Amino acid sequence: MTRYIVFANRKGGCGKTTTAVNIACIFSIKNKKVLLVDLDPQAHATLSLRINPDPEKPNIYNLLDKKASFKEVIQQVITTPKINCHSITNKNDEKREKSRSKNLYIIPSSRNLSVVEMNAPRFSGDELYLAEILHNNASEFDYVIIDPPPSVGILSVSALVAAKEAYIPMPMHFLAMEGLAEMTRLIYQINATWNPELKLCGIIPTFYNKNTRITKEIASDIVNTFGTGRLAPPIRQNVALAEAPGHGCSIFEYAPDSIGAEDYETLAMFIENNVK
């Protein structure tokens, strides 16, 4: 059974792309076949894996525009980690070698994707199109991971209609919590309209600092409101996570010994086992 996962939050910069890319990479390292769908015109997921978001090359826009087929737009990701980019030890080199995998595929994004959001003609059924394509074509994958843009337009809605599991990455701030309530509302609305299978599976604390009072308050709020099972293991603030995309690779290749790698490995374990 293919699992369709979206890391969604209309708040920008909360760690959606970092989470999508690193979770996709670690699942592929664990020998799962993974498809990462970059649905953001910013193309940050695409760039993070050293792929040029060239509008001339087959990309997600062509797929949504019905000008290219699913097969034509998927691309295998060959990560070539740049050695000498961080404090490197031999042990790291070994881990890096292990973290190369042939199981990761991407549907890259490109700038012209923003056209979809701008001219969205909004005829009914548009929201279902991505879901239809993915559900009909991606059965060979173990995981389909979608990285939506920070907005509530046709692209984000399509992502939520195509996914079955929604995870919300969020920093532990009050205004982010308002964003969480709003996302919850959106998820339930989409659950009630287009996609009865969509489920809010977890809230992922990002940029986490366990020592602040507000972190504790918000974490306990989440547990009280959604139950313990929905609070995912947190991702701490870690500069290596912000550096890795510049080197075109995941945290597991860039800095396998960092706390960022550790946190994403734990999160992957949580997601892997979070099935009911």
Place this chain on the structure above:
Amino acid sequence: MSEKTDNREFLKRTTLQDLLNQKNVLTPLDNPQKRENSHIGGKNSFLEEKTSKLEEISLFIFKRGVNELKQEKYCCASALFETLLTFEPDHIKAKLNLAVALSQVGNNKKALAILESVLEQEPDNEVAIQNIKIIEESI
């Protein structure tokens, strides 16, 4: 005296539940979400499946709304009927019940607007006609 209470109210932290309530989101734990391992086949079966699940969910929400209404939990009831109307905007029974819930919490203006919209759909709807009369008399 009342100023003191207001101050304390101001200092109280807004919780996630408060925010969800503001947005009329049902308590997440009893949201009618379902997870089924049904296989999604071709295009048509995919859409068909959505329709039947939609009906199932709408009936479920409607029944729960009626239940809340019976227990005089008007806010919960109105949230449920509103949810239902977001995806079935012409659901007459949901509109009638929503109007009852709203008038009970004092929102007669919105209740009347909803009853008027029922009459646009069904000009002879007796419940709507009667309830408009009752509300108008009470104002």
